[in-house]
Amino acid sequence: MKVGFVGLGHLGREIAKRLLSQGVDLIVWNRTREKAVELGVPIANSPADLISQVEKVFLIVFDSQASEEVIFGKNGLTEGNIEGKTVIDMTTNHYAYAERAYHELKSYGAYYLDAPVLGSVIPAQKGELTILVSGDKEKFDENAELFKKFCKSVYYVGKAGNGTKLKLINNIVLGGFMEVIAEALAIGELSGFDRELVINILSDGAGKSYILEVKKQKLLKEDFSTHFSVDLIYKDLHYAQDLLRDIKAFSFALQNVKEAYGKARSMGLGDLDFSAVYKVFKRN
CATH class of the missing domain: 3.40.50.720 (NAD(P)-binding Rossmann-like Domain)
Structure with a gap:
């Protein structure tokens, strides 16, 4: 068939x-x-x-x-x-x-x-x-x-709609993990530490996660060829905000995480992999 x-x-x-x-x-x-x-x-x-x-x-x-x-x-x-x-x-x-x-x-x-x-x-x-x-x-x-x-x-x-709701909940975590890893890495570098050292310490410490493991090389090499784009995670987090509104829930993190990707979009990074959010925090 x-x-x-x-x-x-x-x-x-x-x-x-x-x-x-x-x-x-x-x-x-x-x-x-x-x-x-x-x-x-x-x-x-x-x-x-x-x-x-x-x-x-x-x-x-x-x-x-x-x-x-x-x-x-x-x-x-x-x-x-x-x-x-x-x-x-x-x-x-x-x-x-x-x-x-x-x-x-x-x-x-x-x-x-x-x-x-x-x-x-x-x-x-x-x-x-x-x-x-x-x-x-x-x-x-x-x-x-x-x-x-x-x-x-x-x-x-x-029922139909449940799959999407669960995907959006998952992507709140996905977007948040990537954003906070990127932020921590940039802070480490601005503090005078080597990028690879910071990544390795995060990998062995509180940053240990599937997200860091699969994005480690992209962050090390600043290779942001697209697997999952900034535009897509921004869209997903926007949908997630609607979900929170409809179920009368709240989040301290969601709005700020979403706007980090919004800033990346405003920098012309929308088509790049969402790990490119690192460039929002990195000082050139």
Whole structure:
């Protein structure tokens, strides 16, 4: 069975490659056709054309606006033969959009799985992502073996929107860890210490974490080639602020962490890896 795939950005491309390496036949569509050509697989003319050729489609795009355009826009999935088909949306969406997309696709006789992933390029290459799936349990069960082809951990978390809420909660921690590591590293250097020494001490001390381990070389070399961009974490933290507002929660940290990435964006670093937030605190 062929599977559709939409969205060949940094992470989407690696997930698609992983699926291909695991024997999954893909048909793809991407707004920038050149990125699709690189995979050497059939390319649909539009999302509507794509859904007419497959029973299920993976989708991973920048934000909820982009997801909505692919699913419900002109030549979108809903303009094709979508009845009975399943859309597996791995985009980090706004939770309210995920809930709405689920119900709107029901009206087309189709299914929507809200299925964001945890992890970025390197875990995707190794098949070690984590996926948080919400929506109809029977559709989760139907696709569970497919998820295991690129994920080490697969969670079913209930009704549509729950997957996105949990992803946003995770990314509060993700963004906070990266921001405070970057801040501490810059403070260490400004105090006269060698960068590598500070990183090693943080690695053996309070900074010991998965985030520091995977970003250590980027910080040492100031190689901020993108795995997960500043723009993406800023967007996710903005969605997280909406979640806190709606559940009447509060955070002392979230606003300040988000604005550190906002400052990075204002410095022209939005397209770079989110570890580039280090440059906000580093004195040139």
